[in-house]
Amino acid sequence: MFCSYCGEKLPDTALFCHKCGAKIGSAPTVANKVKLILDRASQVYLVNPPIKAVVNGTIYVSIENGHTETVELDPGPCVVELSGSFRKAKLEFDLQKDTVIQIGFNRISGKLTATIK
Ligand SMILES: [Zn+2]
Structure with a gap:
């Protein structure tokens, strides 16, 4: 053989x-990695510091206005903690395929929004 x-x-x-x-x-x-794509909307009207993302408590990502950051992860439970302008958002989900998270600030409330697409 x-x-x-x-x-x-x-x-x-x-x-x-x-x-x-x-x-x-x-x-x-x-290698059976899946992509977590952190897609931050471009919002030109606001003062826009980078949004900090912590993925699974160990991976730190800074996302500028209008930018996209991609993290490769093993499939499984995924926790994404976001913070920016004193606002916070947290997502917990089962990551099994390439996933896009749309991130931005609500223009009216200023609340940090994160939506799994
Ligand atoms: Zn060999």
Whole structure:
């Protein structure tokens, strides 16, 4: 048989490839990340400091007015905490596919809004 990673010819009893070290009989591991896309609306009428996003308590992102930031994550429960201009918003959802979160300030109330598209 042959190594499915590097193509090296191997004894049929091999458990690991002696050339590249790959485990035999397992498919190559594919990184199964999903994208969390933080899309901040462009709002020109307001004083617009960056909105800070904390994803899963560990990933810190700063989103400028009209900008989009993308974070790659493992699928699963996702918590996004947003803060800007003393306003806060929090989203908790199950992230299973590429997801866009539309972020902005409500023009009337000034409230920070975050909507999963
Ligand atoms: Zn190999």
